[in-house]
Structures are given as structure tokens and as C-alpha cells.
Amino acid sequence: MASSPSGKPVLYSYFRSSCSWRVRIALALKGITYDQVPVNLLKDGGQQLAIIEYLEETRPNPRLLPQDQKKRAQVRMISDHIVSGIQPLQNLAILQRVGEKKLEWAQHYITNGFQALEQILKHTAGRYCVGDEVSMADLCLVPQVYNAERYKVDLAPYPTITRINKALLELEAFQVSHPTKQPDTPAELRA
Amino acid sequence: MSAVLVKPVLYSYFRSSCSWRVRIALALKGITYDQVPVNLLKDGGQQLTAEFQVVNPMQQVPALKIDGITLSQSLAIIEYLEETRPNPRLLPQDQKKRAQVRMISDHIVSGIQPLQNLAILQRVGEKKLEWAQHYITNGFQALEQILKHTAGRYCVGDEVSMADLCLVPQVYNAERYKVDLAPYPTITRINKALLELEAFQVSHPTKQPDTPAELRA
Numbered sequence: 001m002a003s004s005p006s007g008k009p010v011l012y013s014y015f016r017s018s019c020s021w022r023v024r025i026a027l028a029l030k031g032i033t034y035d036q037v038p039v040n041l042l043k044d045g046g047q048q049l050a051i052i053e054y055l056e057e058t059r060p061n062p063r064l065l066p067q068d069q070k071k072r073a074q075v076r077m078i079s080d081h082i083v084s085g086i087q088p089l090q091n092l093a094i095l096q097r098v099g100e101k102k103l104e105w106a107q108h109y110i111t112n113g114f115q116a117l118e119q120i121l122k123h124t125a126g127r128y129c130v131g132d133e134v135s136m137a138d139l140c141l142v143p144q145v146y147n148a149e150r151y152k153v154d155l156a157p158y159p160t161i162t163r164i165n166k167a168l169l170e171l172e173a174f175q176v177s178h179p180t181k182q183p184d185t186p187a188e189l190r191a
Numbered sequence: 192m193s194a195v196l197v198k199p200v201l202y203s204y205f206r207s208s209c210s211w212r213v214r215i216a217l218a219l220k221g222i223t224y225d226q227v228p229v230n231l232l233k234d235g236g237q238q239l240t241a242e243f244q245v246v247n248p249m250q251q252v253p254a255l256k257i258d259g260i261t262l263s264q265s266l267a268i269i270e271y272l273e274e275t276r277p278n279p280r281l282l283p284q285d286q287k288k289r290a291q292v293r294m295i296s297d298h299i300v301s302g303i304q305p306l307q308n309l310a311i312l313q314r315v316g317e318k319k320l321e322w323a324q325h326y327i328t329n330g331f332q333a334l335e336q337i338l339k340h341t342a343g344r345y346c347v348g349d350e351v352s353m354a355d356l357c358l359v360p361q362v363y364n365a366e367r368y369k370v371d372l373a374p375y376p377t378i379t380r381i382n383k384a385l386l387e388l389e390a391f392q393v394s395h396p397t398k399q400p401d402t403p404a405e406l407r408a
Contacts, residue, residue: 077262077267
């Protein structure tokens with residue numbers, strides 16, 4: 001992200017990138033207008049949580065992190081699990097390196113990650129990942145489920161993940177930011 | 192509350208970067224704790240036992256039992272420690288500097304370490320050295336550029352921060368996988384300065400309860 005001369009934030013984004021989508025959701029939830037500059041080659045590095053935490057500190061309403069310290073730790077734990085423990089292991093760059101067996105590779109890491117995630121969500125979830133308020137964890141969940149579907153991961157073993165994902169996709173911020181509705185979404189994938 | 196009198200318990204593996212980050216944080220903040228070693232290689236990986244699953248459903252180290260909850264994910268643990276035991280600081284007061292600390296931490300923790308951790312190298316098999324070198328090199332090239340902008344004595348300015356806790360274990364891994372560090376003078380300088388600090392020494396992989404004899408300092 002950067003700042004345009006008018007002061008509006010500028011988001012460099014790729015329609016299909018999980019990392020970009022998380023930040024688009026945050027900006028939508030906080031009602032922050034921004035300019036989007038599509039980039040075709042996004043450097044994945046999971047730095048988007050730092051951006052979301054900065055948005056949370058500088059534009060605190062509505063909240064993306066609970067007030068309670070323990071719940072806040074749970075939100076970060078779930079977010080980190082997805083952003084460090086699942087997504088990097090199935091991102092574009094690594095799948096290109098893996099080559100032929102990339103579907104199997106992606107499925108393996110998403111499955112592993114979702115098995116652990118389903119367990120932790122059983123402890124933390126209410127309507128959403130942690131209790132009943134949308135948090136940074138939810139911003140990480142939805143793009144990861146989208147990837148799971150893209151790589152044909154069977155989601156039947158993860159009822160909590162599935163339920164929460166469905167509830168989140170009903171919210172406007174998750175819809176306007178969806179990969180099928182971005183300025184750079186190719187015609188054949190457009191909603 | 193009686194929970195306050197109970198010492199935190201850290202489930203850790205001596206050589207795990209993620210565990211080391213938390214050990215440094217606990218040392219810097221002067222928090223006494225008990226350590227329970229979890230061997231990631233023995234018995235097919237002790238983190239996968241039913242026993243450990245009760246401790247941490249996510250079956251990962253580090254896991255920290257503190258204040259009546261169990262947390263995993265090193266940065267989530269460190270941020271919790273920062274909020275509940277704020278001195279000394281591990282995150283700057285300035286919001287933009289704080290964002291830089293998190294950005295550098297995220298880059299290492301999401302962009303480098305997972306791509307060369309134990310599990311993935313086991314899967315990669317034969318070409319694992321080349322694989323590890325590739326991802327560390329890629330990551331360090333980007334990191335060196337970022338640090339040129341943000342660094343003072345340490346990663347961000349002149350105070351030790353969460354970013355430094357992430358840097359040192361990653362440099363240790365780079366050395367372990369024989370990555371040439373000559374192209375990264377800022378990373379090298381900062382790493383050297385940090386290793387002079389006690390918290391980075393007492394927490395070092397060569398000095399843990401589960402460090403094998405042949406690797407012990």
C-alpha cells in the first residue's frame with residue numbers, strides 16, 4: 001500500500017491473491033476509500049497482516065481485533081496459522097516450482113492446515129472465528145477456503161470452517177472484495 | 192487469581208526457529224517459565240501424539256501455556272506477552288515504526304521460514320539443500336533492501352523489537368543451510384549485534400535442555 005498525492009491510500013492488488021483479498025476486506029469493513037492498482041505479479045510475503053494491524057491502530061472503527069487480550073491472541077493465532085502455516089505453502093510461486101504434482105501438494109498442505117484449524121475453531125468460534133464479531137481471523141479464513149475450493153480440497157471434514165465461511169460470505173465487505181469482482185478480474189471469471 | 196502464581200510452560204524444540212523467537216521474548220521480558228521439550232523428529236514427531244494434541248490442538252511448537260490459556264504461533268504469543276507484560280517494549284510506540292516491525296516479522300515468519308521448515312524439507316527430499324537455499328536467498332534479498340530503510344542499530348531503529356527476534360533464528364538457519372551471507376551486510380551486522388545480548392544467548396539452540404550433547408555449546 002502507498003499514498004496517492006490526494007492522500008487516498010493506494011492498494012497494489014492482484015484479484016486472485018489471498019493476501020490482497022484480506023486487505024481489501026479490511027478496507028471495505030472500515031469504510032476506507034482507496035485507489036486500486038492491479039499488479040499481475042504480486043510478491044507474496046504475508047506482510048498483509050502488518051497492514052491490517054496498522055489500519056486497526058489508525059482507523060479503529062469498526063474493530064477487527066477484540067478488546068479482550070486473550071481473544072485478541074486467539075485472533076492472531078488463527079490468522080498467523082493461515083498466513084504462515086497454510087497460504088505460503090500453496091501460493092503461486094511455490095506451486096510453479098513444484099511443477100507437475102502441484103494439485104497434490106496444494107491439497108496436502110491445505111488439508112493439514114485445515115485439520116489443525118478445525119480443531120482450534122471448535123474452541124474459539126461463535127458466529128465467526130473468534131466469538132461473534134468479525135475479526136482479522138475471518139479475513140484470513142475466507143480467502144483460504146476459496147483456495148481450498150480452487151484446489152478441490154474436500155471440505156466435508158471441516159464443518160466449523162464451512163459454516164463460518166458461509167456466514168462471512170453473506171457480508172457485503174466480503175462480497176465487494178471478492179476475486180470475481182475486481183477491476184482486474186478476467187471476463188471469464190467475473191461474477 | 193491463582194493462575195498468576197503458576198509459571199508459564201513453554202513447549203519447545205531446541206532447533207525450532209519459531210520456538211527460539213518465543214524463548215528470546217521470554218528472556219527479554221524477564222519471564223521465568225518451565226520448558227517442556229517436544230522432539231519434532233523422534234517417534235515420528237512428538238508434536239503429533241494424542242498427548243500433545245490435548246495441550247495444543249494445532250499440534251505445533253511453540254505452544255505457551257500462560258494465564259489459563261494455551262497459545263501457539265510465535266508472533267501471536269509475542270504480541271500477547273507484549274500486551275500483558277509491556278516492559279521492556281518489543282514494539283515501538285510510533286505506529287508507523289510498529290508497522291515496520293510487523294512487516295519485517297511477517298516477511299520472515301510467512302515469507303521465508305515456512306518455505307524451509309522441517310516438514311517441507313522432508314517432503315522435498317533429495318533436493319532439500321537447494322530448496323532451502325533458494326527460499327532463504329530470495330527472502331534475504333528482499334529483507335536486506337527493507338532493512339536498508341528501517342535499520343539503526345537493530346532492524347527498526349535502535350531498540351530491540353519483535354523483528355530482531357525473527358531475524359536471528361532465520362540467520363541461524365541460513366548458516367545451517369550454507370547460504371552465502373556476503374550479499375547481506377545489514378542482516379549480518381544486525382545479527383552480530385543481537386547475538387551479543389544475553390537474551391539471544393540464553394535462548395540459543397545450543398543451550399537448551401533438549402540440545403543434544405554433540406551440539407551443546
